[in-house]
Amino acid sequence: MTDTLTTLTAKDFTSNQEPKWCAGCGDHAVLQQLKSAMADLGLKTEEVVVVSGIGCSSRLPYYVATYGVHGIHGRALPVASGLKAARPELNVWVATGDGDALSIGGNHYIHTIRRNPDLNVILLNNEIYGLTKGQYSPTSKIGQKTVTSPNGVVDYPMNTVALTLGAGGTFVARVTDRDGKFMREIFKRGAEHRGTSLIEIYQNCPIFNDNAFSAFTDRERKADTTLYVENGQPLVFGKESEKGIRLDGFTPKVVNLNDGSVSKEDLWIHDEKDFNKANILSRFFDDPNASEDFLPRPFGIFYVEDRFTYEDALTAQVEKAQENGEGTLEALLAGNSTWTIK
Amino acid sequence: MTPKTSVTVLFAGDSGDGMQLTGTQFANTVAVYGSDLNTFPNFPSEIRAPAGTISGVSGFQMQFGSTAVYTPGAKFDVLIAMNAAALKSNIDKLHHGGIIIVDTDGFDAKNLKLSGYGEGNNPLEDGSLNDYTLFSVPVVSLTRKALADTGLSVKNIDRCKNMFILGILYWLYSLPIETTVQTLKSKFKNKADIADANIKAVTAGYNFGDETDMFAQFGRFEVGPAEMKKGTYRRVTGNEAAAIGLAAASKKAGLKLFLGSYPITPATEILQALANMKKWGVKTFQAEDEIAGVLSSIGASYGGALAATSTSGPGLALKSEALGLAVIMEVPLVVINVQRGGPSTGLPTKPEQSDLFISMFGRHGDAPVPVIAAYSPVDCFYAAYEAAKIAVEHMTPVICLTDGYLAFSSEPMLIPSPDSLLDVKPVFAKPRNEGDAPYLPYKRDERAVREWAVPGTKGLEHRIGGLEKSHETGNVSHDPANHQLMTDLRLQKVEKVADSIPLQTIDNGPEKGDLLVLGWGSTYGAIKIAVDRARKAGHSVAHAHLRYLNPFPKNLGEILSSYKKVLIPENNCGQLLMMIRDRFLIEPVAFNKVEGLPFNEMEIEAKITDIVKEL
Numbered sequence: 001m002t003d004t005l006t007t008l009t010a011k012d013f014t015s016n017q018e019p020k021w022c023a024g025c026g027d028h029a030v031l032q033q034l035k036s037a038m039a040d041l042g043l044k045t046e047e048v049v050v051v052s053g054i055g056c057s058s059r060l061p062y063y064v065a066t067y068g069v070h071g072i073h074g075r076a077l078p079v080a081s082g083l084k085a086a087r088p089e090l091n092v093w094v095a096t097g098d099g100d101a102l103s104i105g106g107n108h109y110i111h112t113i114r115r116n117p118d119l120n121v122i123l124l125n126n127e128i129y130g131l132t133k134g135q136y137s138p139t140s141k142i143g144q145k146t147v148t149s150p151n152g153v154v155d156y157p158m159n160t161v162a163l164t165l166g167a168g169g170t171f172v173a174r175v176t177d178r179d180g181k182f183m184r185e186i187f188k189r190g191a192e193h194r195g196t197s198l199i200e201i202y203q204n205c206p207i208f209n210d211n212a213f214s215a216f217t218d219r220e221r222k223a224d225t226t227l228y229v230e231n232g233q234p235l236v237f238g239k240e241s242e243k244g245i246r247l248d249g250f251t252p253k254v255v256n257l258n259d260g261s262v263s264k265e266d267l268w269i270h271d272e273k274d275f276n277k278a279n280i281l282s283r284f285f286d287d288p289n290a291s292e293d294f295l296p297r298p299f300g301i302f303y304v305e306d307r308f309t310y311e312d313a314l315t316a317q318v319e320k321a322q323e324n325g326e327g328t329l330e331a332l333l334a335g336n337s338t339w340t341i342k
Numbered sequence: 343m344t345p346k347t348s349v350t351v352l353f354a355g356d357s358g359d360g361m362q363l364t365g366t367q368f369a370n371t372v373a374v375y376g377s378d379l380n381t382f383p384n385f386p387s388e389i390r391a392p393a394g395t396i397s398g399v400s401g402f403q404m405q406f407g408s409t410a411v412y413t414p415g416a417k418f419d420v421l422i423a424m425n426a427a428a429l430k431s432n433i434d435k436l437h438h439g440g441i442i443i444v445d446t447d448g449f450d451a452k453n454l455k456l457s458g459y460g461e462g463n464n465p466l467e468d469g470s471l472n473d474y475t476l477f478s479v480p481v482v483s484l485t486r487k488a489l490a491d492t493g494l495s496v497k498n499i500d501r502c503k504n505m506f507i508l509g510i511l512y513w514l515y516s517l518p519i520e521t522t523v524q525t526l527k528s529k530f531k532n533k534a535d536i537a538d539a540n541i542k543a544v545t546a547g548y549n550f551g552d553e554t555d556m557f558a559q560f561g562r563f564e565v566g567p568a569e570m571k572k573g574t575y576r577r578v579t580g581n582e583a584a585a586i587g588l589a590a591a592s593k594k595a596g597l598k599l600f601l602g603s604y605p606i607t608p609a610t611e612i613l614q615a616l617a618n619m620k621k622w623g624v625k626t627f628q629a630e631d632e633i634a635g636v637l638s639s640i641g642a643s644y645g646g647a648l649a650a651t652s653t654s655g656p657g658l659a660l661k662s663e664a665l666g667l668a669v670i671m672e673v674p675l676v677v678i679n680v681q682r683g684g685p686s687t688g689l690p691t692k693p694e695q696s697d698l699f700i701s702m703f704g705r706h707g708d709a710p711v712p713v714i715a716a717y718s719p720v721d722c723f724y725a726a727y728e729a730a731k732i733a734v735e736h737m738t739p740v741i742c743l744t745d746g747y748l749a750f751s752s753e754p755m756l757i758p759s760p761d762s763l764l765d766v767k768p769v770f771a772k773p774r775n776e777g778d779a780p781y782l783p784y785k786r787d788e789r790a791v792r793e794w795a796v797p798g799t800k801g802l803e804h805r806i807g808g809l810e811k812s813h814e815t816g817n818v819s820h821d822p823a824n825h826q827l828m829t830d831l832r833l834q835k836v837e838k839v840a841d842s843i844p845l846q847t848i849d850n851g852p853e854k855g856d857l858l859v860l861g862w863g864s865t866y867g868a869i870k871i872a873v874d875r876a877r878k879a880g881h882s883v884a885h886a887h888l889r890y891l892n893p894f895p896k897n898l899g900e901i902l903s904s905y906k907k908v909l910i911p912e913n914n915c916g917q918l919l920m921m922i923r924d925r926f927l928i929e930p931v932a933f934n935k936v937e938g939l940p941f942n943e944m945e946i947e948a949k950i951t952d953i954v955k956e957l
Binding site: 015017045046047049050051052054061062064065066067068069070071072075077078079080081082083084085086087089090107108111314317318320321322326327328329330332333334335337338339340341342 | 593630663
């Protein structure tokens with residue numbers, strides 16, 4: 001084996017199809033980091049399948065030189081689940097969007113998350129329907145004006161991370177399309193996790209929803225509005241890392257490390273195995289544009305849990321049933337109860 | 343002992359009375375004895391409708407005979423009624439002069455009231471049953487007496503009453519109780535007291551026949567063994583047969599079977615049966631909904647499994663968009679659609695043949711798929727098997743139609759030898775090496791069929807999906823001429839299935855004549871008997887039954903033109919008729935019935951007689 005082992009590069013994961021996304025679309029960056037992550041992981045192009053639904057982000061499989069299925073709107077997850085159940089040895093990724101996964105595919109989303117097949121789900125959230133030209137999505141902000149909400153959105157927005165934890169997610173992470181290398185590392189962690197890995201990406205749509213995430217990506221504001229969590233480290237943010245999060249009972253509070261009242265030792269230490277804390281963290285969902293008093297938006301890995309995967313459990317049942325050998329066609333046809341006419 | 347060539351029996355009682363179990367026991371005994379048979383359960387759609395009411399009546403109908411039996415029978419020769427409601431709701435289908443065996447303990451004031459006869463109006467006593475042969479047996483009382491020393495509670499003793507009546511029936515039809523005794527022993531192997539009590543009850547019922555003088559002047563009957571083909575048999579329902587057919591096709595093809603499905607009446611037993619076939623490598627995925635059911639199968643099919651989904655009308659409607667995806671992806675997929683009364687929730691437990699149009703045309707865009715239909719419970723095995731063969735060998739979704747009548751009916755199945763089953767040959771694309779010409783996922787052979795390129799195979803990496811694909815390369819294409827070409831090719835591919843299916847045959851009757859009765863699906867038995875009788879009456883009538891509804895067999899036009907008239911009986915408002923008229927420009931005679939009931943042979947025979955009179 002070793003003498004023929006060649007390590008592939010991101011270029012080897014690039015298909016011969018030119019991406020048809022708009023200039024400046026966040027999808028380009030995600031595609032690049034995904035291909036790099038696949039190369040870093042030492043994957044072979046023939047063992048990878050990228051499955052998607054419908055939407056701008058769901059075009060992604062065409063641009064990756066692996067196997068790929070571009071399915072129907074909202075339904076990438078059942079396709080991927082069936083594929084993974086039938087072929088557990090394949091490395092299966094899902095590219096989906098906020099409309100695709102959370103609106104038309106919402107039912108598939110929660111049920112896939114609870115079943116926990118070993119899929120890597122990249123959810124590109126741009127808080128808008130891009131492919132159909134600018135209608136509001138289930139993650140659009142209250143009051144957002146779009147072509148179908150000329151007077152402002154009145155639907156309360158979906159919190160992807162909280163929903164995923166609620167549905168029983170075993171790997172829950174969030175990044176932005178500007179995160180580059182950090183995004184790639186999260187992809188790799190997600191791929192290495194056995195179970196469904198949900199990676200929500202805040203992805204800017206420069207055409208229909210430009211600057212939807214600028215509060216979290218602007219160089220000027222980013223340090224005060226975002227909280228990059230790292231396992232085992234205290235929750236610290238701010239331009240000079242002068243702010244932190246302390247838990248007061250179940251209530252998270254922003255504290256100032258420079259005013260002498262608290263030290264780093266008093267802060268919330270991130271533990272990605274702590275389900276209760278992950279749930280609290282997932283509710284850091286304030287809009288920094290709406291009020292001065294907000295909790296920073298967390299990025300990174302919220303939660304990781306080791307739990308059996310659907311396909312492993314199913315395969316184990318099949319193997320158990322075949323303990324004494326696989327059933328023959330003769331036995332299948334004969335069944336349990338027969339009689340003979342002579 | 344009076345010999346009989348065939349007998350139709352209905353076991354009817356409260357849905358808690360164990361009528362399905364009783365009927366099944368009788369059927370198993372008859373089968374082992376060697377008679378031919380066909381059974382059909384008739385139960386309420388509610389799990390536990392109010393006891394004693396008409397809506398709570400559960401029935402198990404069966405016909406057995408010393409000649410070939412094609413249906414569970416149109417009218418009963420024997421009606422077993424465990425209570426007043428069971429009698430009231432079924433008496434109209436009992437032959438004039440037929441036998442009624444009732445449990446008189448089910449005709450107390452409360453039962454009479456709940457059944458709608460009304461308190462004080464006991465049909466057993468008011469002479470209204472004088473046209474029938476009535477046997478009134480206090481079954482509950484006799485069972486309690488027979489089991490008095492078992493030490494069981496009255497509740498448990500009363501549960502054995504169905505075995506008592508089964509014993510009477512065994513005596514009446516000169517059948518041994520041994521098969522049932524063996525079954526009870528193995529069914530209750532961990533509950534010896536319950537097994538013993540049930541065996542005692544069936545024995546007491548049998549002995550009651552000998553001891554009482556009730557039947558003395560009437561005597562016993564005997565239905566001899568039928569001239570069955572030699573071999574080993576099992577009894578299957580249509581749903582069981584379909585499940586075995588899918589699994590058998592996967593073994594024959596060397597593929598793993600994957601079933602993505604969602605429970606729906608009357609198709610659920612297919613999912614249940616396959617969930618129990620893990621020993622044969624079968625994987626079942628009970629999805630969150632019908633849509634996920636079919637899409638998980640499409641994913642599994644892309645991965646190289648023999649993939650299927652089982653459903654009924656409302657589910658097929660939900661799967662429409664996904665079936666279009668399977669059509670454009672050109673992956674194998676079997677859809678077993680067990681038809682039921684529609685539209686909407688309709689009549690969930692009742693059969694109908696009204697999903698032919700949705701199977702043919704129920705997708706947006708030009709999205710042709712092969713459609714085939716099973717004609718008997720056993721044929722559900724062969725139809726499911728053949729659906730899998732066509733799907734795999736032609737890289738297409740195939741819809742296999744059965745219905746609630748076939749799904750729940752049972753009959754003896756001659757167990758085929760594995761060698762006798764047709765080969766199922768998938769064509770997989772071979773791995774490619776560097777320097778080889780690029781792989782073309784939509785390159786086709788002379789049948790317009792592409793190869794199956796399975797993930798994990800080196801050099802075949804390709805991306806496909808719902809967007810129109812460029813000819814051969816499979817890349818996304820919006821080119822007008824290409825869409826025309828690909829649409830034409832997908833249609834041709836399905837049409838070319840006609841090159842590999844058998845020609846249509848005449849089931850019964852002359853190859854030219856006055857009238858052809860053209861059927862499809864579960865109408866087979868009724869048409870078969872009706873045509874047989876019409877021919878015996880001297881009419882020039884033939885019967886052809888279609889398995890292949892899309893594409894039609896190549897010689898169908900020629901067959902249709904060999905008769906002065908064509909009659910098409912269907913349990914819908916004329917769906918096959920419209921397809922035949924459109925394709926062959928003839929005007930067949932319609933005979934449509936949508937009562938949630940199958941045709942009976944008398945109806946079809948009468949229709950045949952009416953038509954031939956006019957010719």
